[in-house]
Amino acid sequence: MISAAARNNAEWCDAMCRAHGITGVFGEWAWTSESRTPPLYPDAVTLSPRAVARDVLEGIDRAAPGCSVKDSFGRLDLAADGFEVIIDARWIHRPATLATPVAPADVVWRPVRTVGDLARWSAAWSGGDEAMAGIFRTELLADRATTVLAGTTDGGRRTVAGAVVSRSTSVIGVSNLFCSDDDPERAWAGCLAAVARLWPGMPVVGWETGDALDAAVAQGCVPGDALRVWLAV
Known part of the structure; x- marks a missing residue:
């Protein structure tokens, strides 16, 4: 895996x-x-x-x-x-055979489809940092293997959580998961429920560290082997 x-x-x-x-x-x-x-x-x-x-x-x-x-x-x-x-x-791995988490009822998770929705998602992901928000360009909306998921309230007007889903042949990758309420377990539950709805029967993979790893494990993700990121100094 x-x-x-x-x-x-x-x-x-x-x-x-x-x-x-x-x-x-x-x-x-x-x-x-x-x-x-x-x-x-x-x-x-x-x-x-x-x-x-x-x-x-x-x-x-x-x-x-x-x-x-x-x-x-x-x-x-x-x-x-x-x-x-x-x-x-x-690394984390959540088998497709596990029960789907119960998503918080007050947040609706859906794919981002429009330029405006992507801009709102990027602003929420970056915490308002315009330079960092610009990383997520509109070309991603046309990438068939990539789906930006937004967790919204107020009829879709406010983005309070989100993630990026990358689809491969055998797995669904989740990255860039965030939330504005400092409760990543809720965000993982909503994201995983959306993934199970949109791509049923697919195992989920990704990687996390620290408190984010603990939140993923609390929602059924199994921690795996270590990975490292090296930076030139």
């Missing part, structure tokens, strides 16, 4: 890059981008535990500031290459 989750996450990173006019490359052991990726997104993602340093470092731009590598299997040591670990996290 970790290999499927890593591939799914790399496909989401690739979709985000395409929305910014950046072309990534899927190799045998890693996905890489020769151009600097959008903020918060890695320049390389390992796809196999057999990946070694050269599989990621030879395909990325190490000269420009902000170069980063997502080591999906926690196997690489890039310290000697001028990187340091900035994130230690765990």
